Amino acid sequence: MKSPHSFIKSMTVIATAVAIMSGSLTALAAEDKEPIKVGILHSLSGTMAISETALKDMALMTIEDINKHGGVMGRQLEPVVVDPASNWPLFAEKARQLLSKDKVAVTFGCWTSVSRKSVLPVYKELDGLLFYPVQYEGEELEKNVFYTGAAPNQQAIPAVEYLMSKDGGSAKRFVLLGTDYVYPRTTNKILRAYLNKHGVSDADIMEEYTPFGQSDYQTIIAKIKKFSAEGKKTAVISTINGDSNVPFYKELGNQGLKATDVPVMAFSVGEEELRGVDTKPLVGELAAWNYFMSQSNPVNNAWKKEWAAYAKAKHLPGADKPLTNDPMEATYVGIHMWKQAVEKAGTTDVDKVIGAMGGQTFKAPDGYTIEMDAKNHHLHKPVLIGEVKADGQFNVVWKSTGPIKAQPWSPYIVGNDKKKDQPEAK
Amino acid sequence: MKIAKIIVALVLAWLFAGTAYALTAADRMLLSAGDNDQRIASIAKVVAAGDASAVPFLKSLLDDSVKVAGSKVFIAGADAVTDAATGVRVELPVNAADVVNNNRMRSELVSAIAALELQSPDVAIRMQAAQALRQSDAGDSTLTLVKNAEKTEQNSKVKSVLGEIRAGIELSGPDQATRLNAAQELGGSTSAQMRQLLVIRLQPGGETDPQVKQLITSSLRAMDARLAYYEQAGIVFTGLSLGSVLLLAALGLAITYGLMGVINMAHGEMMMLGAYATYLVENFFRNYLPEWFDAYVLVAIPVAFILTAIIGMILERTVIRHLYGRPLETLLATWGIGLILMQLVRTVFGAQNVQVENPGWMSGGIELAANLVLPYNRLAIIVFSLTVLLLVWTLLNKTRLGLFVRAVTQNRSMAGCVGVNTARIDAWAFGLGSGVAGLAGVALAQIGNVGPDLGKTYIVDSFMVVVLGGVGQLAGTVYAALGLGLVNKFLEGYAGAVLAKIIVLVIIIIFIQKRPQGIFALKGRSVD
Numbered sequence: 001m002k003s004p005h006s007f008i009k010s011m012t013v014i015a016t017a018v019a020i021m022s023g024s025l026t027a028l029a030a031e032d033k034e035p036i037k038v039g040i041l042h043s044l045s046g047t048m049a050i051s052e053t054a055l056k057d058m059a060l061m062t063i064e065d066i067n068k069h070g071g072v073m074g075r076q077l078e079p080v081v082v083d084p085a086s087n088w089p090l091f092a093e094k095a096r097q098l099l100s101k102d103k104v105a106v107t108f109g110c111w112t113s114v115s116r117k118s119v120l121p122v123y124k125e126l127d128g129l130l131f132y133p134v135q136y137e138g139e140e141l142e143k144n145v146f147y148t149g150a151a152p153n154q155q156a157i158p159a160v161e162y163l164m165s166k167d168g169g170s171a172k173r174f175v176l177l178g179t180d181y182v183y184p185r186t187t188n189k190i191l192r193a194y195l196n197k198h199g200v201s202d203a204d205i206m207e208e209y210t211p212f213g214q215s216d217y218q219t220i221i222a223k224i225k226k227f228s229a230e231g232k233k234t235a236v237i238s239t240i241n242g243d244s245n246v247p248f249y250k251e252l253g254n255q256g257l258k259a260t261d262v263p264v265m266a267f268s269v270g271e272e273e274l275r276g277v278d279t280k281p282l283v284g285e286l287a288a289w290n291y292f293m294s295q296s297n298p299v300n301n302a303w304k305k306e307w308a309a310y311a312k313a314k315h316l317p318g319a320d321k322p323l324t325n326d327p328m329e330a331t332y333v334g335i336h337m338w339k340q341a342v343e344k345a346g347t348t349d350v351d352k353v354i355g356a357m358g359g360q361t362f363k364a365p366d367g368y369t370i371e372m373d374a375k376n377h378h379l380h381k382p383v384l385i386g387e388v389k390a391d392g393q394f395n396v397v398w399k400s401t402g403p404i405k406a407q408p409w410s411p412y413i414v415g416n417d418k419k420k421d422q423p424e425a426k
Numbered sequence: 427m428k429i430a431k432i433i434v435a436l437v438l439a440w441l442f443a444g445t446a447y448a449l450t451a452a453d454r455m456l457l458s459a460g461d462n463d464q465r466i467a468s469i470a471k472v473v474a475a476g477d478a479s480a481v482p483f484l485k486s487l488l489d490d491s492v493k494v495a496g497s498k499v500f501i502a503g504a505d506a507v508t509d510a511a512t513g514v515r516v517e518l519p520v521n522a523a524d525v526v527n528n529n530r531m532r533s534e535l536v537s538a539i540a541a542l543e544l545q546s547p548d549v550a551i552r553m554q555a556a557q558a559l560r561q562s563d564a565g566d567s568t569l570t571l572v573k574n575a576e577k578t579e580q581n582s583k584v585k586s587v588l589g590e591i592r593a594g595i596e597l598s599g600p601d602q603a604t605r606l607n608a609a610q611e612l613g614g615s616t617s618a619q620m621r622q623l624l625v626i627r628l629q630p631g632g633e634t635d636p637q638v639k640q641l642i643t644s645s646l647r648a649m650d651a652r653l654a655y656y657e658q659a660g661i662v663f664t665g666l667s668l669g670s671v672l673l674l675a676a677l678g679l680a681i682t683y684g685l686m687g688v689i690n691m692a693h694g695e696m697m698m699l700g701a702y703a704t705y706l707v708e709n710f711f712r713n714y715l716p717e718w719f720d721a722y723v724l725v726a727i728p729v730a731f732i733l734t735a736i737i738g739m740i741l742e743r744t745v746i747r748h749l750y751g752r753p754l755e756t757l758l759a760t761w762g763i764g765l766i767l768m769q770l771v772r773t774v775f776g777a778q779n780v781q782v783e784n785p786g787w788m789s790g791g792i793e794l795a796a797n798l799v800l801p802y803n804r805l806a807i808i809v810f811s812l813t814v815l816l817l818v819w820t821l822l823n824k825t826r827l828g829l830f831v832r833a834v835t836q837n838r839s840m841a842g843c844v845g846v847n848t849a850r851i852d853a854w855a856f857g858l859g860s861g862v863a864g865l866a867g868v869a870l871a872q873i874g875n876v877g878p879d880l881g882k883t884y885i886v887d888s889f890m891v892v893v894l895g896g897v898g899q900l901a902g903t904v905y906a907a908l909g910l911g912l913v914n915k916f917l918e919g920y921a922g923a924v925l926a927k928i929i930v931l932v933i934i935i936i937f938i939q940k941r942p943q944g945i946f947a948l949k950g951r952s953v954d
Contacts, residue, residue: 045777210923215874218664219918229618254801260533397528
């Protein structure tokens with residue numbers, strides 16, 4: 001008969017062995033099999049839902065596609081979708097939840113600059129990683145953020161240059177119209193400085209703002225008409241965001257202000273925002289982006305097909321008329337570049353992934369192999385100007401000769417013109 | 427400048443009148459492909475020939491139905507593709523590329539078509555052509571043509587437009603006397619383009635003669651005086667239009683809150699349900715009765731009313747009647763109901779906005795002057811809200827049900843004593859208020875976005891109107907709605923949309939401080 005002591009001893013050995021084995025097993029599983037959590041932070045309700053819902057769906061499609069092809073380093077991606085409801089403080093709350101509760105490796109999200117500014121402190125404090133897919137006003141360069149949308153020199157400035165050119169109508173007077181928050185205000189500050197430098201005096205610039213969710217544009221359009229009758233050729237530059245664009249364009253059509261008289265150049269209106277608006281009176285209105293759905297190239301055609309199939313399979317609203325747009329493209333490119341960086345770094349560790357991001361390239365639907373800048377966290381992007389067609393799509397009427405390097409700090413804002421082209425070290 | 431080229435060409439064409447001309451395949455190619463400068467030159471050449479048979483092809487170019495493949499030009503119509511050279515139906519080649527027109531090309535095409543159509547036998551087409559020409563910037567070499575057209579023109583309206591174009595060109599002519607005359611004539615115009623011409627003449631590099639300059643200034647002043655009149659009229663119109671929207675939004679609340687005293691926070695959601703009912707009816711018509719699509723609004727009106735009225739009555743019977751006399755609980759309960767309804771809609775239709783297309787007759791507007799267009803959808807809403815107001819007023823003041831409603835709301839127990847079934851009247855009245863909110867939803871769907879949050883944007887405005895107007899009074903609601911609309915639009919013209927909203931709120935706060943009972947107050951013993 002064995003002594004109880006030796007019995008306990010052997011039991012302990014077994015238990016320890018089991019513990020070690022199971023421990024190492026779970027550790028192994030954590031390394032190899034456990035999915036990587038990916039946060040998706042887009043408004044699915046409220047005034048910005050019109051624009052942001054499609055980005056959430058695009059992110060889910062891309063993630064599903066990556067998972068189907070073996071995931072990232074053999075691990076599946078697990079999307080965590082939250083709805084900050086177009087409510088800026090709620091963005092920060094949801095971001096904190098994603099980082100500290102769900103422990104996501106990366107977040108794809110935000111549309112308005114005010115929402116991005118609201119989550120920034122959270123990402124800095126908890127050292128998270130955010131991919132921001134929308135064109136914006138620049139004047140920001142954070143270590144924790146990658147900007148896959150356009151900086152002002154990749155959208156706003158070329159758009160104004162086009163309006164002042166012969167083909168754009170040689171505009172001499174400008175209406176800067178926007179929703180009242182940081183993106184339109186800053187963009188218009190840059191544009192005003194640019195216009196002043198190019199011989200447009202302050203008397204020939206009118207600046208107007210409306211609150212979020214404005215639905216009555218009668219007065220504004222009357223004002224634009226009056227302003228345009230007071231001198232040479234006028235053009236409107238619109239930074240109106242969200243669902244206010246629908247009443248704005250409806251009123252524009254009803255009041256008979258045509259694009260051949262006073263063209264409207266929009267920075268936040270794409271294929272998705274024009275869905276359901278009667279675009280026949282809007283033919284010729286302009287938009288500046290880095291991608292249009294109407295572009296024909298093999299990558300874009302395949303991508304559009306994939307999206308149409310996904311929208312149909314998931315019964316997404318609007319699946320009968322699947323649309324892609326610039327921020328959707330930026331989301332798609334962003335997720336793929338993050339995947340490549342993780343694979344290069346061999347880990348999802350934020351600092352290592354940030355280090356591996358610079359210089360990543362990807363064959364994008366905009367027809368170019370675009371590159372993440374080695375230092376400044378922005379993509380090199382081509383610039384396109386499109387005119388609305390009767391079917392709600394855009395005709396590309398101008399194109400930059402190739403991808404342009406982003407200038408996050410605008411040379412037209414005093415004080416920012418000398419800032420360094422890379423994020424400050426912590 | 428571009429008109430100059432076209433017209434020079436036209437005059438040349440007249441000199442060679444009689445030479446038969448038709449578009450050749452090479453012409454079509456030049457018009458459709460190549461860089462814009464070259465295409466514009468080709469347009470001028472085609473117009474030079476002065477052959478109106480080129481118009482259909484130019485129109486196809488304008489509406490983007492022209493395609494190019496190799497050296498062939500195709501026209502892709504709505505139902506068939508034809509070879510532009512032969513007019514024969516063909517399959518569109520796979521490598522066919524769209525002809526891209528930018529705004530510059532488009533305005534060149536519009537002017538070319540207008541110039542060719544100036545000789546049309548149809549007055550309406552001539553009028554359109556003349557107006558299109560007026561919109562473009564005309565140069566001095568167009569003079570002969572416009573003068574000729576003006577001379578032969580029989581229709582006085584077309585003639586006066588042509589006269590304006592002529593004066594506009596003569597304004598920068600070499601002869602001082604003609605310039606004086608032109609400046610004088612243009613003082614009578616209300617066209618934004620003509621005003622622009624006058625302003626540009628006054629800028630450096632324009633007029634140098636002091637006498638002409640003076641006359642231009644005085645003409646400009648005369649024009650501005652007339653335009654200012656229309657501008658004021660425009661502010662009043664937009665004010666009335668906003669006021670009528672506010673009135674519609676507040677009218678239902680004037681019944682449920684104003685008369686019945688229920689602090690109805692779910693009022694906005696009733697409007698939202700009305701808007702979604704419109705969306706459903708619109709979809710039904712689009713899918714099953716597309717030929718009757720323009721009439722869907724007329725069907726949506728009763729559907730929205732009945733749907734929201736029934737929901738209102740159910741709410742009253744199940745929840746609200748237990749809470750009469752307990753305002754705080756009513757507020758919370760109705761707010762909760764609002765949230766439930768919102769979430770319900772979000773679950774069924776999704777959180778994104780749905781699009782409600784205006785019927786054809788609601789698009790566009792009447793142009794009274796260059797700076798005053800009355801859009802049809804705004805006019806329709808003004809008429810609609812006045813009609814609803816009239817019906818509600820009649821119902822409350824001229825019918826037995828209205829009498830009972832007023833009796834119950836003024837003195838419930840006394841009304842009960844004389845045999846009025848107060849519980850039933852409450853249900854009817856709440857149903858009526860909800861139904862009117864549903865009607866507001868039909869109207870809101872025509873001008874704004876339809877989404878689950880629609881109610882939230884209007885509930886504050888609605889309470890503002892009812893409280894400002896004086897609780898318990900329809901007349902007060904009317905005055906408050908129209909007043910708020912006018913004040914808001916008047917301020918927006920000067921202070922901008924953001925500041926105007928703030929100023930209006932401040933004004934209301936001050937007003938309520940001074941006069942808590944609102945503009946109109948119920949007089950009599952029954953008021954507590």
